[in-house]
Amino acid sequence: MNNKLNLDKLDLQIIQHMMEDAEISYADLGKKLFVSGGTIHVRIKKLQKDGIVKGTKLNTDLKLLGYDVIAFIGIYLKESSLYDSVAKELYKLKEVVRLNYTTGNYSMFVEIICKDISELRNVLHEKLQKIKGIERTETLISLEESFARNVRVLD
Amino acid sequence: MNNKLNLDKLDLQIIQHMMEDAEISYADLGKKLFVSGGTIHVRIKKLQKDGIVKGTKLNTDLKLLGYDVIAFIGIYLKESSLYDSVAKELYKLKEVVRLNYTTGNYSMFVEIICKDISELRNVLHEKLQKIKGIERTETLISLEESFARNVRVLD
DNA sequence: ATTGAAAGAGTCTCAGT
DNA sequence: ACTGAGACTCTTTCAAT
Numbered sequence: 001m002n003n004k005l006n007l008d009k010l011d012l013q014i015i016q017h018m019m020e021d022a023e024i025s026y027a028d029l030g031k032k033l034f035v036s037g038g039t040i041h042v043r044i045k046k047l048q049k050d051g052i053v054k055g056t057k058l059n060t061d062l063k064l065l066g067y068d069v070i071a072f073i074g075i076y077l078k079e080s081s082l083y084d085s086v087a088k089e090l091y092k093l094k095e096v097v098r099l100n101y102t103t104g105n106y107s108m109f110v111e112i113i114c115k116d117i118s119e120l121r122n123v124l125h126e127k128l129q130k131i132k133g134i135e136r137t138e139t140l141i142s143l144e145e146s147f148a149r150n151v152r153v154l155d
Numbered sequence: 156m157n158n159k160l161n162l163d164k165l166d167l168q169i170i171q172h173m174m175e176d177a178e179i180s181y182a183d184l185g186k187k188l189f190v191s192g193g194t195i196h197v198r199i200k201k202l203q204k205d206g207i208v209k210g211t212k213l214n215t216d217l218k219l220l221g222y223d224v225i226a227f228i229g230i231y232l233k234e235s236s237l238y239d240s241v242a243k244e245l246y247k248l249k250e251v252v253r254l255n256y257t258t259g260n261y262s263m264f265v266e267i268i269c270k271d272i273s274e275l276r277n278v279l280h281e282k283l284q285k286i287k288g289i290e291r292t293e294t295l296i297s298l299e300e301s302f303a304r305n306v307r308v309l310d
Numbered sequence: 311a312t313t314g315a316a317a318g319a320g321t322c323t324c325a326g327t
Numbered sequence: 328a329c330t331g332a333g334a335c336t337c338t339t340t341c342a343a344t
Contacts, residue, residue, distance in 0.1 A: 005219065015220070018213035022177070025320055036330050041322070052219045057305075058173035059209045064160065065170070067306055070255065072227075072264060074295075087301050094307040100225065104295040109227060113306045140229075140259040146242050150212070151222055151268045152249040180337055191313050196339070 005050055010035065012153045014043055015053070019150040022056040062113065069114050070142040073124070074106030075134055082133035083107065089131045095123045106138070117141075160205055165190065167308045169198055170208070174305040177211040217268065224269050225297040228279070229261030230289055237288035238262065244286045250278045261293070272296075 007015075013033050017024065026044075027037035047053040077086060083101060090096045090110060098111040114120050120141070128137055162170075168188050172179065181199075182192035202208040232241060238256060245251045245265060253266040269275050275296070283292055 007220075015213065015215060019215065020212065022211040022213045026322095027320075037321085038323095038331070039329055042329080045322090050219070052216050054214045054216055056177040056211045057175065057214050058170065058177045059212050060170060060174065061207055061209055062306065064205070064207045065162075065306075065308060072255075072257070091302060097306060098303045099301040100227075100295075100297040101299040101301060102227070102295040102297050105293065106295065109295055109297070138260065140255075140257040140261065140264055142255040142257050142264070144256040146254040146256060147246060148253045151217065151220075151252060153220060181339095182337075192338085193314070193340095194312055197311075200339095 005052065007052075009154075010039075011043055011047060014040060015047070016152070016154050018053075018056075019153075066115050067113050068116055069112075069120050070145060071112045071114075071120055072140040072142070073110040073112060073128070074138040074140075075108040075110060075128075076136050076138075077107040078133055078135045080107055086131055086133045093123065093127055095119070095127075160207065162207075164309075165194075166198055166202060169195060170202070171307070171309050173208075173211075174308075221270050222268050223271055224267075224275050225300060226267045226269075226275055227295040227297070228265040228267060228283070229293040229295075230263040230265060230283075231291050231293075232262040233288055233290045235262055241286055241288045248278065248282055250274070250282075 010033060014029065017029060017032070025037070026040040030037040030040045033040070044053060075086070077083065086108065087099060087101075090099055090108075095112045095114045096110055097113050100109045101107070102109045112120065112123060114123060124137065124139060128134060165188060169184065172184060172187070180192070181195040185192040185195045188195070199208060230241070232238065241263065242254055242256075245254055245263075250267045250269045251265055252268050255264045256262070257264045267275065267278060269278060279292065279294060283289060
């Protein structure tokens, strides 16, 4: 099956379109998908009720907002049992926008967004290294984000 | 300065709020920020005109949509001059949702979202390894996404 | 720049199919 | 389950400040 709930092609088409642009009106989206605006409305309400659609988010240009640096940090823990306490500390750092518990080289994998390299250095040396339980870190600085897009739910 | 354009506190408050929830009405957001709905409207139009606000996106629950696996792949290139041609091939793979050109261990760093581990195996062994210019890859599988959030543009 | 009100456009509900 | 129309709400424009 294509998904855990029983979504049909129309549901997926709605999701696919609105993942890129949630501003389109139900009437206009209905025209594109050859159904009425009312049908789009009913489908979206159902998707919201089921928890599949959680809302909409503003899409901004981070560089224009002054955030020039994206970095990925692999974290080695002293013991893997320290995950939860380290995660709690990482959550407090506003520059840390994402945390994953990973297999492979690192125990934890973090994404950091900040304004410039000096701010990144501050986060790495002043903030991260002071968290108890972190043995060492490895930093990948993004020199360029070639692309970032959503999953494609239709072929 | 806080940013490259001259954004005041109200602009940042609007952005901060709508990055989490873009569905709020101008009137309601105005009430929260102690200005009229008309002012919110004017500010958002200016932010759009300046390219800071690029639109809104549907926020979905990927697990409920059947996408259970997030993986990060570090890619070693045979020569760094192959970046562009490899990037073009990676873009064609729908499972690859993000590509960064990075300093550090790897030349390229990729995020993959797919439905299950067998699909990930297929992407890694059938698709990635066939791209000319890739020497080898290192995979981090996310066992859990502890959090994922936006940058905080206000203190 | 901000406001408030009127006009226009979109969402939501519901009876009919 | 889909449709279309009416009620309601939100966005957009604009004259006044």
